[in-house]
Amino acid sequence: MPIEPTQKENWLKEFSLNGFVVFRNFLPLEFVDALAAELAPLLEAEYAKACKDGFASGRNVGRLALHLEQYAQLLGGALADDRYQRNPVIEELVDAVLGEGCWKRGWTNVEANWKGSNFMGWHSDQKPEDTPDPDGPHEVIRVTFNIPLVDFTWQTGAMEMLPGSHHLPRSFGAVDGVDNIYPYLLRLNRGDAIFRDGNILHRGTPNLTDRVRPMLDQTYKKLTAKEP
Numbered sequence: 631m632p633i634e635p636t637q638k639e640n641w642l643k644e645f646s647l648n649g650f651v652v653f654r655n656f657l658p659l660e661f662v663d664a665l666a667a668e669l670a671p672l673l674e675a676e677y678a679k680a681c682k683d684g685f686a687s688g689r690n691v692g693r694l695a696l697h698l699e700q701y702a703q704l705l706g707g708a709l710a711d712d713r714y715q716r717n718p719v720i721e722e723l724v725d726a727v728l729g730e731g732c733w734k735r736g737w738t739n740v741e742a743n744w745k746g747s748n749f750m751g752w753h754s755d756q757k758p759e760d761t762p763d764p765d766g767p768h769e770v771i772r773v774t775f776n777i778p779l780v781d782f783t784w785q786t787g788a789m790e791m792l793p794g795s796h797h798l799p800r801s802f803g804a805v806d807g808v809d810n811i812y813p814y815l816l817r818l819n820r821g822d823a824i825f826r827d828g829n830i831l832h833r834g835t836p837n838l839t840d841r842v843r844p845m846l847d848q849t850y851k852k853l854t855a856k857e858p
């Protein structure tokens with residue numbers, strides 16, 4: 631069922647202004663809980679392995695990003711559900727932002743952090759090699775649909791955004807040396823979701839609790855002239 635036109639227009643304006651949209655009560659709690667339950671054994675095993683090797687294959691201590699395509703296909707449960715990997719509302723917005731028929735699905739991941747994790751550095755997810763002109767005006771190349779599987783608070787390791795930073799050229803890259811930064815902490819409940827521009831500057835915050843903080847990603851990338 632198509633998005634109601636006024637709602638769609640408002641979401642796209644919010645996306646253009648801030649670089650992200652927050653959807654409240656977007657997914658049923660039973661579905662979110664099923665996603666979390668399916669991931670729990672994988673996260674527990676990968677965390678134990680990472681603790682033994684000092685998070686050598688992780689982003690940094692206390693943080694992991696895991697590809698889920700094969701795991702989801704094997705289980706065939708909530709992780710393979712179209713509400714996550716092919717959400718019709720999200721993909722209607724992807725059509726509007728990247729162009730209908732002009733994109734492909736990218737990573738299907740879980741990003742998780744545990745107690746002991748620190749602040750990440752501010753970063754864009756958009757790769758320089760995917761950017762037509764890294765020094766030129768911003769063009770939306772990549773977008774991400776995120777599903778938090780626990781409530782996002784200052785304690786649980788919520789993600790912070792710099793609203794409007796997606797308009798910066800990709801070559802800007804980071805904010806090293808900038809003294810005054812005013813981030814927005816995403817306070818989200820289970821059932822909420824995020825749709826964001828891949829170029830927005832963001833970072834993970836420390837998880838101060840004894841529970842893992844998992845967040846699902848489904849990315850979308852604009853096709854280039856070289857891609858089918």
